[in-house]
């Protein structure tokens with residue numbers, strides 16, 4: 001493993017090499033997730049909200 005791959009990573013947006021600790025690409029300006037994905041994807045949030053709404057409606061109907 002050489003220095004470049006150990007301390008640098010490839011930007012998924014523009015494929016340029018940037019520092020591993022970088023949170024923003026200096027080449028294209030895109031924000032990068034620092035290693036692990038902390039925030040949930042938008043579709044998962046919407047899916048969770050839809051499920052909660054469905055369950056609430058279902059329980060409301062069941063106990064009516």
Ligand SMILES: [Zn+2]
Pocket residue numbers: 011012013014015016025026027028029030
């Ligand atoms: Zn980039």
